[in-house]
């Protein structure tokens with residue numbers, strides 16, 4: 124359907140509506156507001172869309188997490204996974220794994236997770252992963268030493284679009300081209316008509332340039348590799364340390380990257396380095412050469428005894444000759460030697476080749492002068508010569524490197540993606556290992572008897588204690604059960620365990636238990652313990668919520684922690700009994716933690732299962748608890764245990780020097796109390 128054709132649906136609303144089909148992308152609040160107020164959308168539809176948007180925000184596109192506490196458990200287990208990633212990418216990628224009732228979705232992630240669990244992570248891999256990030260597009264680049272030239276206005280604008288890195292110039296004719304060539308180290312002429320013309324400077328006639336932009340601007344592909352050099356090197360390192368098969372030639376890529384500087388220039392070429400240094404140092408070297416020559420000459424003059432006949436001197440003075448002629452007459456050899464040192468210095472300091480040295484020689488004239496002075500014109504020539512050679516060389520190296528790397532681009536992308544995916548897998552593997560997880564078995568798939576859930580040796584990942592301090596819990600529920608138990612026995616932790624196991628299983632991930640079998644649930648309703656008695660309004664809305672639940676509970680997992688605190692015990696027991704009946708009729712799976720299990724069972728008009736977390740005894744005043752709920756067993760409460768202990772002690776013969784324990788309240792009293800508990 125064309126969304127924009129709905130009256131009143133603007134672009135923004137349409138975008139928001141489309142986003143609903145893309146579960147990976149959360150809707151923004153503004154979008155939801157736009158939908159809700161868009162004319163042409165009924166209130167009911169707007170509400171449904173808003174609910175969908177909220178689910179998306181909670182990464183719950185399937186509406187699996189039906190309550191706040193269920194969503195909290197999901198966020199908590201997700202955090203545990205995310206905290207085991209190295210890269211931000213992997214953390215974000217884990218966000219896309221959400222619990223779902225859909226078999227295909229679960230199985231897809233399961234396949235991924237099974238592979239992940241095989242992965243070994245060692246420190247070297249994790250360290251290497253620190254440098255990996257998603258690849259980035261380089262920013263805009265400008266190449267100043269090269270330009271494009273054409274006589275044609277259409278080609279001109281096409282060139283500007285296709286190769287924005289170079290400036291494009293319109294030229295009238297060969298003369299225009301020649302002028303341009305003086306300002307750039309290379310001019311790329313786009314017109315066939317320029318073929319064969321001879322112009323001073325570097326002019327290339329490339330009518331095909333717009334079809335192969337990377338050849339005339341190798342800076343473009345190189346910028347991509349330069350921008351991503353470090354992350355690519357890190358991704359290579361990840362592949363090496365993890366022994367991961369790569370989709371590209373790692374050596375070739377690494378070699379290419381090692382020749383590339385961060386700014387996109389080619390590194391590690393001796394000749395280019397020589398030319399670059401020569402251009403940079405030229406002025407300084409020429410001036411030093413000058414000083415060297417003058418020092419040399421000064422020294423020579425100082426040591427020289429110049430003998431000149433009076434008549435010669437007279438003729439020189441009469442002719443008005445200066446020091447120069449004296450130099451050339453009397454000190455020609457010294458001058459020549461001084462100039463030679465200057466030339467040698469320039470050649471050596473700049474490491475010039477023969478042709479360049481020829482030019483450099485001319486920077487110091489054979490005509491004697493004092494002081495010796497460089498010829499700036501010649502130094503400029505030399506600079507132009509060196510710069511042109513440098514740019515030619517850099518250009519060639521860039522083209523070669525770009526050609527070498529061109530084939531690696533796709534491979535490089537895959538390399539980084541694989542490294543980042545490995546981080547996701549390693550996070551799952553570490554979670555799996557650290558919580559001693561297994562893959563859960565969905566009974567619909569295994570063909571076993573339908574059950575609710577059966578957890579063997581489960582340890583809640585939400586407990587703060589280290590794993591070894593957590594007692595493994597076995598718990599199995601099919602239908603709806605009440606869970607009774609001593610204070611602090613671990614009832615809430617058991618609900619947390621069930622919720623996290625079920626949520627993880629429906630995310631397609633391994634679960635923290637020795638073995639888990641479960642049915643595929645449609646949703647999880649987990650209600651945390653309510654703090655204190657609810658006011659009438661809140662009580663009413665809670666009852667309403669359960670009425671909804673009771674109506675449609677089939678396929679639901681309902682976990683409720685001490686609902687009785689919402690109102691006074693008598694009324695609570697009645698309400699809970701009613702909810703249990705309805706849920707049980709509807710085939711839901713549920714666990715209700717309650718201290719009123721006995722009362723509720725009596726109220727209910729069917730045989731409610733009551734499981735119990737039992738204190739095995741009191742050790743030094745502290746309860747010793749069997750954390751696995753015992754099936755069909757109403758656990759004794761803590762007060763009962765204490766009365767029992769007192770009764771036992773009262774019955775014991777005095778052991779402390781004839782002092783009879785609790786003389787005032789003898790064994791009879793405790794026995795009578797105990798009877799009340801039965």
Ligand SMILES: Nc1ncnc2c1ncn2[C@@H]1O[C@H](COP(=O)(O)OP(=O)(O)OP(=O)(O)O)[C@@H](O)[C@H]1O
Nearest residue numbers: 592593594595609610611612613614615616617750
């Ligand atoms: N399986 C376990 N292994 C070790 N310690 C546990 C386990 N389960 C719970 N505990 C410890 O017992 C404490 C109390 O657990 P929990 O809050 O789940 O008990 P409860 O029965 O719900 O308590 P209450 O009666 O207050 O509702 C936890 O904070 C935890 O330290």
